[in-house]
Amino acid sequence: MSGGLFLQSLILGVLLGGLYALMAAGLTLYFGVMRVVMIAHAAFLVLAGYLAWFFTTRTGLDPILSLAVTVPAFFVLGVGIRRLLITRLKPATMTMMSVLLTFALALVIEGLLGFTFTGVQRRIRTGYSSANFEIFGAQVAVVKLIAFVLAVVALGSLWFVLKKTSLGQALRATIQHREAAELVGIDTDKVAGYGFGIGLATAAVGGTALALDATIYPSLHWHWIGPMMAIIVVGGLGSIPGAAMAAMALGIIHAFLQVPLGATWAQTVFYVALFGTLMVRPQGFFGGRLAQRF
Amino acid sequence: MASESPPNLLELDRIEAGYGHAALVLRGLTITVPRSTIVCLVGPNGAGKSTVLKVASGMLHPRGGTVRLDGHDVTRHGPQQRLRAGLAHVLQGHSVFPEMTVGENVRLGAYTVPDRATVATRVQFVQHLFPVVSEQWDVLAGLLSGGQQKQVEFARSLMIDPKVVLLDEPSMGLDPKATATVFEQIERMRDTGTAVLLVEQNARRALQTADIGCVLDLGRVHMSGPAPELLDDPELSQLYLGGHVAG
Numbered sequence: 001m002s003g004g005l006f007l008q009s010l011i012l013g014v015l016l017g018g019l020y021a022l023m024a025a026g027l028t029l030y031f032g033v034m035r036v037v038m039i040a041h042a043a044f045l046v047l048a049g050y051l052a053w054f055f056t057t058r059t060g061l062d063p064i065l066s067l068a069v070t071v072p073a074f075f076v077l078g079v080g081i082r083r084l085l086i087t088r089l090k091p092a093t094m095t096m097m098s099v100l101l102t103f104a105l106a107l108v109i110e111g112l113l114g115f116t117f118t119g120v121q122r123r124i125r126t127g128y129s130s131a132n133f134e135i136f137g138a139q140v141a142v143v144k145l146i147a148f149v150l151a152v153v154a155l156g157s158l159w160f161v162l163k164k165t166s167l168g169q170a171l172r173a174t175i176q177h178r179e180a181a182e183l184v185g186i187d188t189d190k191v192a193g194y195g196f197g198i199g200l201a202t203a204a205v206g207g208t209a210l211a212l213d214a215t216i217y218p219s220l221h222w223h224w225i226g227p228m229m230a231i232i233v234v235g236g237l238g239s240i241p242g243a244a245m246a247a248m249a250l251g252i253i254h255a256f257l258q259v260p261l262g263a264t265w266a267q268t269v270f271y272v273a274l275f276g277t278l279m280v281r282p283q284g285f286f287g288g289r290l291a292q293r294f
Numbered sequence: 295m296a297s298e299s300p301p302n303l304l305e306l307d308r309i310e311a312g313y314g315h316a317a318l319v320l321r322g323l324t325i326t327v328p329r330s331t332i333v334c335l336v337g338p339n340g341a342g343k344s345t346v347l348k349v350a351s352g353m354l355h356p357r358g359g360t361v362r363l364d365g366h367d368v369t370r371h372g373p374q375q376r377l378r379a380g381l382a383h384v385l386q387g388h389s390v391f392p393e394m395t396v397g398e399n400v401r402l403g404a405y406t407v408p409d410r411a412t413v414a415t416r417v418q419f420v421q422h423l424f425p426v427v428s429e430q431w432d433v434l435a436g437l438l439s440g441g442q443q444k445q446v447e448f449a450r451s452l453m454i455d456p457k458v459v460l461l462d463e464p465s466m467g468l469d470p471k472a473t474a475t476v477f478e479q480i481e482r483m484r485d486t487g488t489a490v491l492l493v494e495q496n497a498r499r500a501l502q503t504a505d506i507g508c509v510l511d512l513g514r515v516h517m518s519g520p521a522p523e524l525l526d527d528p529e530l531s532q533l534y535l536g537g538h539v540a541g
Contacts, residue, residue, distance in 0.1 A: 166405075173391050173402055180389035183351065184450065185377045185406035 008138040009255045015140070015148040017251025021244040022151035023206040023224065024231040025158060026199035032175045032238030033195035036086055036098040040105035041203055042221035042228060044074065047109055048207025049216045053122050063124050063208060064150070070204040078200030079193045081105070086196065087189075106221060113218035121217045129212075147209035154205040155244065161198065162240070171195050175238060227267070230274035236284025245286045246273075302326040302362075303458045303489045304350060304381070309359035311349050318357070319345045321513040325491075327458055332480065332490040334504035334521060336497035341510040343493040344386060347460045350491060351383035352376045364457060378406055380457035386466060386493075390443045390450075392436025396427055399435045399446050403453030413453070420449035423482055441472025448479055458489040465496050477503045501525045 023045060030038040048070050055066035085105075089097045123129075131142040162168035173181040174188045174195070181188050214220075231250060235242030250273055257266035277284060304327040312318040319342045327333045335343045348354035350361060352373040361369045363379050373383070382403075390399050400420060404413045421428035424445045430438060435446055444464055451459050461480065465473040473496065480503055484490055494500035501507045507524040509517040517530060524530055 169394075169398065169402060170405065172394060176391040176393055177389050179353075180385060180391065180447075181402075182353075182373055183377070183383045183385065183389075184402050185374050185454075186402075187374065 004137050005259060007136055009259060010252065011135065011138050011140055012144070012258075013252030013255030014248065015144045015251075016255055017248035018148040018151040018155075019206070019209055020227070020231060020251050021247035022154050022202060022209065024228045024235070024243040024247055025155060025240055026202040026206070027228050028232040028235065028238055028240055028243040029195060029199040029202070031232065032240075033171065033192050033199075034082070034086065034098075035095045036196075037095055037102065038199070039099055039102040039225060040109060040221075041102075041199070042223075042225040043106040043109040044200055044203040045207035045210055045224065046216060046218070046221045047113065048074065048204045049211030049214070049220075050113055050117055050122070052208040052211050053124050053216065054117075056124055056126065062126060063212065064146070067205060067208055070208065071201050074204040075197040075201040078197035081200070082193050082196035106225075110218045110221065117218070119218060121215045123215045124211050126212075141213065143213040147212050150205055150209040154202060155240075158198070158202065158240065167191070167194060171198075227270040230270035232284075234273050234277045234284060235286050239284065239286060242284055242286030246284075301328055303329050303364055304491060305360075305362040306346065306350060307360040307362065309346075309349055309356045309361070311345055311354055311356040311359075313345075313354070319513050320349065320356070322359070323510070323514055325508055325515060325518075327489050327491050328506075329457075329489055330484055330487050331506060332484050332492055332504040332521075333506045333508065334492045334494060334497075334500045335508050335510055336494065336500060337510035337516070342513045343510055344462055345513075346510070347383060347462050347491065347493055350460055351381060353383075374406070377454060380454070381460070382451035382454060382456040382458075383460040384444075384447045384451050384462065384464065386462040388440065388443050388447075388467075390435035390438075390446050392434065394435060395432050396435050396438070396446050397431045400427060400449050400453060403450035407454060416453045416455060420452050423452070423486065424449045424479065439472065440468050441475055444468065444472070444476050445479055448476075448483065452483065452488065456488060458491060459483060461490060461492045461494075463493055463495060465494060465499065473499065498525070 027038055027041045030036045030041070051070050052063040052066045055061065056063040085101060086098065089101065128142045132139045133142060134140070162172060170181065170186045170191045171194070173184070173186055174191045178188050231246045232243050234250065235244070235246035250270060254266050254269050257269055306323060306325045309320050309323045310318050311320040323342070323346065325333070325335070325346065335346060337343055345354065349356050352368070352371055352375070356369065359369070360367055363376060363381055366379065368376055368379060371379070391402065400417065401413065404416055407413050407416070426442050426445050427449045430442065435443060438446065464476050464480065468476060477499060480490055480492065492500055492504060501521040501524055504521040507518065507521040508515050509524065509530060517524065
């Protein structure tokens with residue numbers, strides 16, 4: 001591999017890794033707060049992508065501006081989904097039954113998208129959609145950089161909320177020891193609802209960032225849910241920094257493998273990493289104790 | 295009419311309680327905790343000791359009877375309302391937030407206290423009471439030893455300046471040295487004006503620390519009185535304290 005190609009792959013890997021980290025952050029948060037495996041997370045990413053596309057098509061404005069609507073809307077939607085659907089599951093079987101429930105939710109979203117927007121593939125067109133810039137001889141797509149910046153800003157905001165706000169402290173306490181959190185006066189039920197809302201709000205940003213650089217179609221979420229699940233298992237379920245580090249590592253490896261293997265086979269890196277992790281270190285590489293680290 | 299503070303901070307009056315549809319665990323149990331006093335519950339496994347604490351803190355609602363805190367009926371109140379009324383509960387085993395620093399853990403104890411100045415005063419108070427808290431302030435709580443973690447939990451419970459603290463098996467899993475430290479700290483809590491309702495498997499050690507002892511059996515108070523008298527009671531010693539009378 002030439003030096004130029006190496007640098008190109010490395011930059012692409014870092015940019016993709018950042019986006020993957022954001023897309024997986026919500027998924028690991030749901031699990032951390034409530035032991036919910038949210039199969040529909042990728043479907044919400046695609047929904048956000050469609051809403052960004054629809055917004056730009058109708059208004060002619062930049063798709064990023066759609067976040068002003070979709071982020072709060074997804075937060076409220078997340079709180080509502082948890083309140084109306086997730087809380088109906090029994091705590092003892094929450095994890096297993098949440099797979100079934102959110103699988104159904106993913107199918108509903110896919111069906112609604114197909115019904116509303118048809119199965120035609122869509123792509124967001126902006127003035128910078130095909131723009132590139134050069135860095136040390138490597139060509140970098142502007143949209144990939146914007147998606148990366150969006151991911152960094154969103155993950156930075158998430159870090160700030162979790163580390164520096166009262167809600168974040170309550171959320172982390174709820175994840176780490178729910179009963180003790182209740183006994184210091186935290187309304188863990190309400191906090192879990194907000195946690196679900198925050199998780200879904202990250203999907204709004206992640207889906208918009210994804211749609212800047214990808215063709216979207218209603219069943220696209222099946223392409224993403226596998227890699228995202230692999231990322232959060234490799235990172236350690238419930239661990240947001242773990243997911244971020246796993247996403248970055250797998251993003252870079254994925255980018256490098258695309259050169260010799262092509263895009264389709266390179267995708268297998270996620271599943272190889274998943275199986276390898278489950279065999280060697282089922283608790284994940286960066287999470288340590290299950291669902292306790294931030 | 296002038297109202298006087300009731301002599302008993304916490305009263306559990308003829309409590310009947312159980313889990314789900316299963317049989318009753320507590321069957322007409324009555325316990326009182328006076329101010330600035332350590333009351334210790336001892337008894338065999340399954341006697342209902344931890345259930346008493348869950349009923350007292352509001353984690354389990356009784357099927358019958360009354361819970362009074364500082365003279366007020368709190369039977370139907372949940373844990374958060376009782377916390378605001380001055381009742382703190384330290385759980386069995388380790389209940390620190392392991393991936394948070396000691397400082398974060400302690401400050402979370404004052405989650406329901408909106409006034410920052412009050413929180414700062416309480417932080418100083420618990421740092422003074424528990425030196426390990428100030429020494430390990432920035433260390434992740436999960437990295438501390440079992441005894442140190444228990445002291446962090448005590449400190450966290452005192453952040454609301456509680457009238458009464460419920461302690462469930464505080465010496466469980468601790469080595470003798472850490473156990474001795476924990477019991478010293480319980481005495482210091484009492485000496486600073488907090489009443490303590492203590493559940494402990496290590497009955498002899500607990501009764502040496504407590505002011506009042508209550509022996510539970512089959513969900514009722516089998517015997518109660520000043521802790522030193524219970525320690526010297528031959529029947530009690532034979533049945534619950536390992537077979538020989540304390541000398």
